[in-house]
Amino acid sequence: MIKKTICLIFFVLSTTVYAQDDVLKVTFRVGKHQNFYRFVFICEKPEIIHSINVNLLNNGKIKLTFPESFEIEFEGRLLSMQDRIKDLKTVRQNLNSFIIETSKIQQIKVLKYEDPLRLVIDAYFEEQPAEEKVKMVSILIDPGHGGKDTGIQFKDKNEKDIVLYIAKELASKLTQKGIITVLTRASDEEVSLRERIKIENRLKPLLFLSIHLSSAESFIIYTSPAKKNISKEKLSKILLNENKAIKIFINKLKESFSEPLYQEKLPAAVLKESSVPALMIEIPKRALIFDKDYLNKITDVFVQTIEQNLKQKARSDKANNE
Numbered sequence: 001m002i003k004k005t006i007c008l009i010f011f012v013l014s015t016t017v018y019a020q021d022d023v024l025k026v027t028f029r030v031g032k033h034q035n036f037y038r039f040v041f042i043c044e045k046p047e048i049i050h051s052i053n054v055n056l057l058n059n060g061k062i063k064l065t066f067p068e069s070f071e072i073e074f075e076g077r078l079l080s081m082q083d084r085i086k087d088l089k090t091v092r093q094n095l096n097s098f099i100i101e102t103s104k105i106q107q108i109k110v111l112k113y114e115d116p117l118r119l120v121i122d123a124y125f126e127e128q129p130a131e132e133k134v135k136m137v138s139i140l141i142d143p144g145h146g147g148k149d150t151g152i153q154f155k156d157k158n159e160k161d162i163v164l165y166i167a168k169e170l171a172s173k174l175t176q177k178g179i180i181t182v183l184t185r186a187s188d189e190e191v192s193l194r195e196r197i198k199i200e201n202r203l204k205p206l207l208f209l210s211i212h213l214s215s216a217e218s219f220i221i222y223t224s225p226a227k228k229n230i231s232k233e234k235l236s237k238i239l240l241n242e243n244k245a246i247k248i249f250i251n252k253l254k255e256s257f258s259e260p261l262y263q264e265k266l267p268a269a270v271l272k273e274s275s276v277p278a279l280m281i282e283i284p285k286r287a288l289i290f291d292k293d294y295l296n297k298i299t300d301v302f303v304q305t306i307e308q309n310l311k312q313k314a315r316s317d318k319a320n321n322e
Contacts, residue, residue: 024048024070030085037088039100039121049112049119050172053186056202060104062123067187069095096187110137110182112175138180139306140205142270143167144212147190152213154288159213160188162287162295167211169299174306197273206313207245207277207306210270214282219253219261221246222280224271234275242277245309249281252305256297259284 027042041064043049051067072079072090079085081092089101102123109122143163145151151159167183174181184199185191200208214220223242227235246263253261271278283298 024066024068026066026070026072028072028074028079030074030088032086036122036124037102037105039123041119041121042116043119044117046114046117046172047168049117050175051168051186052119053183053189054108054110054119054121055199056105056108056123057099060102060106062100062105062108062121063093064098064100065185065187065189066096066098070098072098111180112171114176137182137203137205138207138310139174140182140184140200140203140208141167141171142184142196142200142208142210144210146185146188149190152215152285152288154285157288157290159288162213162290163211164188165290166283166287166295166299166302169296170302173299173303177303177307179306179310193269196270200270200278201273201275204276206310207241208270208274208279209302209306210268210278210280212280212282213285213287215285217284217286218259218282219257219284220282221249221261221263222266222268222271222282223263224274224278225265225267226272227275228273230275238275238277241313242279244312245277245279245305248309248312249279249305252301252308256301259286 024043024045026048029040029042031038031040039062041049041052048067053065055063055065057063072092074083074085079090079092083090087102091099091101093099100123103125105123105125107124109124111120111122112118113120143160143166145160145163147160149160151163153159164185164187168186171181171183182199182203182205184196223246227238230238250261250263266280268280271280287295287298
């Protein structure tokens, strides 16, 4: 009886240790500067770093959503569900979200680096100069649907998972090229249209790209027929940059794929309420088969298109300033 009891205790303890070893561990570092905090998150898994979704909440708190449950380690100790680090408060809302509470933050700048692999958040106490804002986010990628909203379905596959896969691959490849990229969602979560619009207009990326699947075997590029609450001068610049981006996308997609391509106007909220150049692209429903070669080809073409678009914009801005 005693032997059985000892064996049972040993088994339970061993199982607990192994279970803890399976939990994702993320190292957290903090640095405070004159007008901003620098938060660094280090993890050995590239797919985790590229999948962390970072949002600045209305109350100035920073929320990170991880793709799986995790533990945060700070200076050799694991943070509890509610903890303090100097003048910071950290809160674990659930198994995959982490909130940093501090003095009200006005802006955040999110960067992802490969060598060493890490996520860096610069959280500013005050507004940055206009020239710094331009450098903050180059591309905001919006994977459509999420959570209960599955989008188009085919057998055991659905739109929300396919577009998330493409968005994460695209973000990873763009980040490797030094292009600052943020996702509106990085896991299977519901993000309302209103929240997507808030993220879009807060970050003010150089380009907002919403990705969906088409119900047909074709590419469709959507833009809004009108914009809300934007001055004529600003609107003309937005539409000019939108049109340039569309032309590059059309040329690259036609060069690379045999499927037909259409361009349409759509009064979708994420397009008409955007204060930046905004496109919505539907990719052929063939993507539901989840042929990785096909999906990776789409991703590579998107990367080439975005690179060309940013280079063209940089040349145009330089010419206008001379």
